[in-house]
Amino acid sequence: MPTLFLRLKSGLHRTLALSAALFLLSPAWALQPPAGAVILTISGKVGDTNQAGAAAFDLAMLEALPQRSFTTSTPWYKEPTKFTGPLLRDVLAMAKANGVTLEAMALNDYKTTIPMDDAQQFDVIVAHRINDQPISVRTKGPLFIIYPFDTTPELKATKYYGRSAWQLKSLKVD
Template sequence: MDMFRRFVSLCLLSAVLPAMAQTKPLPEPKGRAILTVSGKIGVKNRADMAAFDMAMLEALPQHSFTTRTPWYDRPVKFTGPLLSDVLDAVQASGSTISAVAINDYKIAIPADDTRKFKVVMARLIDDKPISIRDKGPLFIVYPFDSAAELRSSTYYERSIWQLKAMEIQ
């Protein structure tokens, strides 16, 4: 019986260990890096962080929603990868995202928000790239019209535009 247990354990280990060791590598950006992710991440393409150019973000699954916001006088369509997909790409393991904008505005976003609300890291507004002048090139946006609780200053403040970096804590 003891020999059988050892055999089963070895079989399980031989199946599980290769899967655990396989992490999808993150390529080095070919263009200018527009986003860096650091902190509690398992996949990096630079010494201590993951850097993304726009093409890398475009390669992730894209999602869109149209919602009203306090910043535009009409409903706007936002398109980009889910923030949760970006976090998955770097194997983020923290509970808080410290997001930083080009002007050094910083906000803490609970990592749970990314899955609970399908938060988008928008790279397009109304199907057009977002210029820096118009809150781009990246804009974290909640689907405000999908739930009444999202239409509050708490979530509006978490919708950081001109995003340049995230530290996972």
């Protein structure tokens, strides 16, 4: 293909060819900037940023990822509850996160540490809907890292409940 571009004789053709080549070589998978209010910021060891050295997401960006739903029992709700959102591993992949741990920070400054392996081993989601309704800040939103507790007895443990984070605002990858 490069020799084809070199053989073009007209300056206009060369300019058009160079523009086309740069377009084809540009990363179409690059993280786009958020168009709406930022509800999640991923910092630290991220390979793709879109805002001040971090990967910032608005709700539309999270909704554009493949969505998962599951219903699970939790210590926080009396009845099994349905959660919907993208897999945590998909969100991390969008930011090209590469680390060992995640420090999740909530709006109320609650912090928890989540091993990166959890995102691969379990279908942990970044829920933005509970029982098919958007999660308001008042009801533990706008985002809630939640494990599928009912899928395996191993997850019905204090350590995994403690790794869940409602009112999630940021993740730091270390």
